[in-house]
Amino acid sequence: MSETAKLTLDGKEYELPIIESSVGDKGIDISGLRAETGYITADSGYGNTGSCQSKITFIDGEKGILRYRGYPIEEIAKNSSFIEAAYLVIFGKLCTQEERDDFAKLLEQNAALPQPMLKHFDGYGSDGQPMAILSAMVNSLTAYDPSVMHPKDESDVTYAAANLMSSVRTIAAASYKASIGEPIMPPRYDMKYVENFLHMMFSKPYHEYVPEPEVAVALNMFLALHADHEQNCSTSTVRMVASSQANMYASCAAGITALWGPLHGGANVAVVQMLQEIQEEGLDPEKFMDLVKDKKSGRKLMGFGHRVYKNFDPRAKILKGACFDMLEKLNVSDPLLDVALKLEEVALKDDYFVERKLYPNVDFYSGIILRAIGIPLDMFTVMFAIGRMPGWIANWKEVHDDPKARIYRPRQIYTGEVERHWVPRSERS
């Protein structure tokens, strides 16, 4: 007899099945709870709720473990390019050379945006928010190739995935060029994914930007580290939209919007703004921490804390090491790294953070890498989105491929007025 959970409600006992995992959290199956008991569950922020079963990414928050399709993130960061990591996340396996070449060819074929789309950038002006532009343009892509909305088979899905991954990179570079009033640089067909992005970001018609090898290596690793992360806010949003059978582009555009918030992907911008404030105003890090611990201040130590990690975020550890490597190789220094190191040192010794198990997350050091590459601050969350695109696509695909998939439609605990009746305005107070 498989394990069950026992629940006693209003004097009656119920047995709820257990859903086994291959590793990590098992789940109590409450899919019949309301029909059997008349009750629903309540779990604000979904901290204890498994919204789905997934085979893509595994996190053990207590041990600081992160694996893509079973492969430890440390091995992926050390050995895989972003495209190899993306292929693993989307298709569930490390690609052979032939598979890699075929996918790279699709990325190359889809590197340029449809010519009429370039006109969109004329309308955004220099203050256009890059995340707003990205989300809008991803949805707009389907206007130029409606076939990607209705993939008929696996090869259609692979084409749409490559088109979306390649386009999102080109859109990001084009929106940057448009925002600084420079000509949009077309992609080159002799460059790999990351090198092409750097070319489109920093080359000019009269001057070719040639990235230092270290820069391309660092950006590949940055993007690979962001490729997927279980059911975070933006990925859950992608699955929510995908569950209505909306197309991959609409679902991922929704993911971009959810990522924008400062508690999620927008944190990498907020971290740098926090470090700049401390550095430029000469604030004492210890005094800043007192502010953070004073709830009335409303300040958070951005880049710290995580819903799942109650230990170091393994990505933060890798990115911290990469900061030192990159700054040394490029022979540059960044005063913000010193501020970040000091804040981490203070936090790791302070009961407020230790008791709440608040450690650096992926966003705490990532901005130092992007600054060293020359990515502007308002593009930081866009970089996160480019990195997370494979994870969003993989989760969209998992919903799309599931014959038993149902539309996501949570219940609620209603706490409003019970019943009252309409009165004419003359009788209202």
Ligand code: SDX
């Ligand atoms: C990402 O989910 C993912 O996987 C996301 C992500 C991914 O790859 O997709 O990993 C990417 O979004 C990383 C997180 C980036 N956000 C930030 O760095 C923003 C700062 N962090 C916090 O806002 C917060 O830690 C969250 C949002 C990340 C997590 O919030 P939770 O799980 O809702 O935690 P909580 O707010 O309930 O905090 C528990 C306690 C509270 O204090 P008490 O009420 O118990 O006294 O810890 C405190 C919080 O006030 N706390 C912080 C804090 N984070 C939590 N106090 C100061 N600074 C912080 N950063």
